[in-house]
Amino acid sequence: MRIATFNANSIRLRLDTILDWMAENHADVVAIQETKVDDDNFPRLTIEEYGYHVVYHGQKTHYGVATISRMAPTDVTFGMGDPAWPDDKRIVAATYDGIRVVNTYVPNGTKVGSEKFDYKLRWLERFGDRLGKEIQSHANTVWLGDINIAPKPEDVHDSKRLMGSVGHHPEEFKRLNAIVEGLGLTDCFRKFNQEEGQFTFWEMFRPQIFERNLGWRIDHIYATQPLANLCVACEIDRGPRAGVRPSDHTVVYADFNA
DNA sequence: ATGGTTGGCATCCAA
Numbered sequence: 388m389r390i391a392t393f394n395a396n397s398i399r400l401r402l403d404t405i406l407d408w409m410a411e412n413h414a415d416v417v418a419i420q421e422t423k424v425d426d427d428n429f430p431r432l433t434i435e436e437y438g439y440h441v442v443y444h445g446q447k448t449h450y451g452v453a454t455i456s457r458m459a460p461t462d463v464t465f466g467m468g469d470p471a472w473p474d475d476k477r478i479v480a481a482t483y484d485g486i487r488v489v490n491t492y493v494p495n496g497t498k499v500g501s502e503k504f505d506y507k508l509r510w511l512e513r514f515g516d517r518l519g520k521e522i523q524s525h526a527n528t529v530w531l532g533d534i535n536i537a538p539k540p541e542d543v544h545d546s547k548r549l550m551g552s553v554g555h556h557p558e559e560f561k562r563l564n565a566i567v568e569g570l571g572l573t574d575c576f577r578k579f580n581q582e583e584g585q586f587t588f589w590e591m592f593r594p595q596i597f598e599r600n601l602g603w604r605i606d607h608i609y610a611t612q613p614l615a616n617l618c619v620a621c622e623i624d625r626g627p628r629a630g631v632r633p634s635d636h637t638v639v640y641a642d643f644n645a
Numbered sequence: 646a647t648g649g650t651t652g653g654c655a656t657c658c659a660a
Contacts, residue, residue, distance in 0.1 A: 396660085397652055421660085423653065448653050449660090495660055503659095535660095591660085592649040635651075635660080 388486060390416045391640035392606050393627065394533040394588070398422040398453060401634055402430055404627055405455065406437055408638060412624070415457050416483050418490035420533040422451030429453070444479045452479045452532070454490045468517055478514075480521065486614065486645060487525035489518060491532040496553040504553065507535070511562035515569065522570055522611055527645065530572065531608040533588075533636065536563050538574075541583035542604040554605060573615035575608040575641040576623070587623055588636045597628055608641045617644045 391414045395401040398419055409417050422429070425447045434441045434455055444465040445451030454460070460481035466474040480489040491514065496507035522528050536559045540546035549555045567574065576585070586602025593601065610618055621641040628637035 400652075421652090449658080497659075590649090591651050594649085632651095 388416065388484065388643045388645055389414045389640055390418070390486075390488060390529055390531065390608065390643065391638050392418045392420070392490070392531040392533070392608060393638045394420040394492070394606060394634060394636035396421050396423070396634040396636065398451075399424055399428075399430060400632075402433060404630065404634075406434070406439075408624070408627060409439070409455065410437075412640065414640060416488055417455045418488065418531050419453045419455065420451075420490070420492035422453050423448060424451060442479055442481050444476050446476045450476045450492055452477060452490050452492050454479055454481060454488060456481075456483055458483050467513060468520075469513065472513060477510075478517075482525065484645075485527060486643070487521055487528040489521060489528065489530045491530065491534070493533060493535040495535050496556075496559070499551065499553055499556060508558055508562055511559075511566065515562075515566040518566060519570055526611060527614040528611045529608060529614065529641075530566075530610075531606075531639075531641075533605060534563070534607045535605050536560070537603045537605050538563055541581075541585075544584070544586070544601045544603070554603060567609060571612050572609040573612065573618070575610055575615065575618050575621035576604070576639065578615065578618060579621055585623060587639055589628060591635045606636055606639050608639055610641070610643075614643060614645065618642070619644055 443453035494507040497503040587606035589602040
């Protein structure tokens with residue numbers, strides 16, 4: 388099974404990019420973040436006309452997630468699964484041929500020291516509990532999406548300068564490690580590729596930033612141990628970021644012999 | 646320390 392993740396930065400603007408990529412790359416499941424559309428206006432019919440299934444959880448203007456698939460999903464769940472937690476449309480989970488796929492748009496954090504940064508840290512702590520419960524009932528689980536953290540020096544273009552800023556902060560590393568190590572997850576991309584300069588996101592507001600490869604690896608695919616053993620490839624496809632009027636992110640995908 | 650651009654929507658917020 389081929390499973391991909393892509394922060395589309397508006398699914399309505401990027402739907403052609405997504406459907407073309409899915410067809411050309413024979414992807415089975417594609418997790419989308421930042422759909423930026425409420426459920427009433429989600430382009431469900433267009434996706435279904437292509438013969439795909441889609442589950443989505445969004446709101447007007449900000450955030451929002453969707454997972455498009457060739458096979459029908461089962462056991463679809465939305466949000467943190469905690470009535471006390473604000474549902475800001477960042478999580479959708481479903482099972483595809485026995486693989487649990489948890490698609491998340493982790494809060495950006497905006498500015499270190501801000502309320503939003505604190506929320507990001509608390510969100511990660513709460514999500515770790517939620518993901519742990521998923522894994523208890525699904526040994527084969529993939530957690531993927533826009534994680535909004537570049538966890539290692541080699542995951543940013545200038546770790547010395549960026550260390551301590553949003554997306555590359557020790558407090559974020561601590562929260563992410565607690566999930567990844569606590570649940571025994573494998574970063575599928577790093578199973579195959581240890582090189583620096585392997586990025587999935589390049590900011591919009593600097594000229595020639597993609598051409599100069601001043602990026603971040605913040606879109607990740609994690610797998611539980613039994614599933615990671617079946618992971619035979621994981622790659623970044625820079626194609627979608629190089630296109631006309633692109634998202635600021637590009638596609639990451641992993642192949643599983645499952 | 647600040648700014649730059651983009652998307653959605655409303656004349657600003659989030660990234």
